[in-house]
Amino acid sequence: METQETALPHTMGPTGIAQMKRVISAYTMDLLHWAYIGLVSYKIIYQKVIMDMRDPDFSWNEPVFALAIGAIIALGLFFTKFSVGRAVKGLYDLDENKSIMKEPFTLLGYFTIFLTFIAGLFISQVSLREFFSQAGMLGAKRIFTALFNPNFGIIEPAIFAAIETIYMAFIATVTALPFAFLLGFFAARNLMSSSPILFFIYNATRFFLNITRSIEPLVWAIIFSVWVGIGPFAGMLALCLHSVSSLAKLYSEQIENISEGPIEAMTATGAHPIQVIWFGVVPQIVLPYLSFTIYRWDINVRMATVIGLVGGGGIGTLLMQYQGLAKWNEVGLLAITIAVIVWVMDYSSSKIRESIK
Amino acid sequence: MTTQTQPILSVEKLNKVYPNGTHALKGVSFDVKKGEFLVVIGLSGSGKSTLLRCINRLHEPTTGSILFEGKDITNIKGSPLRTLRSRIGMIFQHFNLIPRKTVLTNVLTGTLSRTGIVSSIFGIFPEEDKKKALSLIELVGLTGKENRRADNLSGGQQQRVAIARALMQDPSILLADEPVASLDPATSHSVMQYLKKVNEELGVTILCNLHFLSLVRQYATRVIALKDGKLIYEGSPSEIDENWFQTIYGEDAVEVTID
Structure with missing residues (x-):
């Protein structure tokens, strides 16, 4: 009997720690996610796309500030349905019959992908104008010939x-x-x-x-x-x-x-x-x-x-x-x-x- | 006279707890007498496979002791452990033959413990071992198939190759873990007949896990039953009546026969 009783808390321990680890990594994920959204929105969407700045100033305060903002937003939204980290780590008690495609955290995920796509277009300097320009077409013709x-x-x-x-x-x-x-x-x-x-x-x-x-x-x-x-x-x-x-x-x-x-x-x-x-x-x-x-x-x-x-x-x-x-x-x-x-x-x-x- | 009464194998208060916490064996004690055909029955998950694998130490027992031919083998390691394993043959539910190798090579792997590492890697086995392998292939009725690829044989034939491989070790005991569970009824009987032959003609003691009681009644000389890791029955196969059946297999179980 005694071995049984001592065995019980021993088996409870690791699962409690595992749960803790999951919560911490879910929160970290949320923090980085929000910091990323904040940083991309400000540096690219706001400064490059909206303000059309050529070489916006950069300071290391910006990512640090983004992380701080991320930490706050992640904490604020951790217990709502907007926590992607909790979804990834399986911490939500979800209705199995309902599609997860319309859950708030999924929509937030879509938004991040969309944001990344827009930012990517600007960073890779995708330009249809140059692709179809007169000089460009001539060069292409020369090399292909x-x-x-x-x-x-x-x-x-x-x-x-x-x-x-x-x-x-x-x-x-x-x-x-x-x-x-x-x-x-x-x-x-x-x-x-x-x-x-x-x-x-x-x-x-x-x-x-x-x-x-x-x-x-x-x-x-x-x-x-x-x-x-x-x-x-x-x-x-x-x-x-x-x-x-x-x-x-x-x-x-x-x-x-x-x-x-x-x-x-x-x-x-x-x-x-x-x-x-x-x-x-x-x-x-x-x-x-x-x-x-x-x-x-x-x-x-x-x-x-x-x-x-x-x-x-x-x-x-x-x-x-x-x-x-x-x-x-x-x-x-x-x-x-x-x-x-x-x-x-x-x-x-x-x-x-x-x-x- | 003393060798007659002394058991070939005795298991004492064997406990096995897996790292995930599953308590597979709970204080199991029993003896295996020389020359008998002892069958272990019980539901899936009752600890039968674990029991067999503790005996040749494929799994490490947690507590308790195992005596093989009078020697405590519970904690031996390295070379003595390999020597012990070579004295204990084992056959498996899924045959566990080496794919892409011939029947002869598969049977010869039974001699690995006494063949040098280098020569075995180059496939050099002593002539007398090859002769012995061929005679064992004949014993299990597979003459003419020695150069066929083992994985191209039927299930029953593969299990017979596995029996020949185990006999190649000159075992004093043969462990059989559900040897017929993945075979059809007719083939099951054929494989069991070969095990019976090994037991009666070669005098190899057999410890065998089985599912079907009809096979147990036909082949076992003695039976033990496990339930949830505990030994709950020990006796002759004929003594397993309706009551014992329901104790071992649960209230709702219905006996299925295999003919």
Whole structure:
């Protein structure tokens, strides 16, 4: 009996704390939401659109003031139906038969999206006038005429550059493979949550993967071109690093989705943990891995083209050179070459992936 | 004489509380005698699967103790635990075979605990193990299918592969967790017949979870029943009458037979 009584408050505790956490994050969400509405309305809708100011003054007091206003409005509206945070965190007791589409918080959400859209139009300087202007149309005509009259005289260097791009992408994918394969296991929650040490490794791996993946290969290419010099090697390194983190993420998700049954069965035979992974996990993930890897090669070929633009070698670099000289007929040929490579890679990679399903 | 009376497995005051607070087993105690076909019955969620998984420590018991062949195995870890598991075979409701691998490879995985890590990864198994695997495949009536992919077989055939895999371990006891729950009635009987054969001809003790009382009456030498994690019945299958049935399965339950 005694164990029962002491167990009760213990089970009540976490749910109370969880509820607290939900309320706090709901309120924080509301606060930031209102601060955003306030700031956008003032800085863009009022100053730019209504007052038509070119360079309105900015001071750090403005966002701070917006946060303060946000805090007050969020507090005032937290217990009404206008709290988006409460809706997101599931703190409303809603009638299940009624659509949430007409609830006040949903309307407020629509308003924010609308506001963002208007602000976005002004920030991106969308201008139909420039799009259809006389000079603009002439420029467009000039470049399109050149692009549709490609200069086949440079077909040889174009093909060589394309080959460089494809091989660079292939080497980047293959080099990334073993690293991604290993990291995939470390980043799989179901394999790594059994002990605190493993869980720490899991979190560290996830952190590393998220950081490297969130930086675009283009940026990595710039970094590596300073490191190892401009050329295909820098591009290869950039693609490789990005492929490791993207593939490891995909791999780990695949591991997290496998059936537990074979793992359990292998554990029950008395197999060593490494054998459990080799026999219980690996056969379930081989084909999806292969499919992801081929897809990644396909992506890498496309990215290698872009990376060439910043000196990563291959067809992108060639494109950049001709573009710098404003030789649009040559650019046209390169554009066609790129389109053909991308189409062929896309088609063959999807065919291969279909056939190994 | 003492080995005759000494139970192969004894479970004492076993408690299992899951991290989410579910109290799956409440002070369960019972013995398994050498050579018997002991069946565990009870509703879904009564703790049958948890009980089996505590015995080979796929789940960790919270309190209580488990004695296997006279040794306390409740807290062993690492290599001794793997050796223990190799002495206990297990078959599962969903067969849990390795997909995309052949029947032979699947049966050979029963030897993993005594095969080196590196050689098993390269698929190198001793010749005598391969011979033994083939003879076990014959025992479960699957000769000629040893190079077929295991996941292309029918449910009943897959379960027979799983039995062969478990026998590959040379187990002194075989745990069977709802071995026929995802099979049709005819196949169920065939699989149960194989388990009976393993029990009677090879002398492997069997501890088996079952749903259908008709199967229990036909195959069990002794029965225990669990309800809400407590052991509420222990006796021979013939003694389960209408009253016991309703105690075990609830007032509204109607017995369904499987023939």
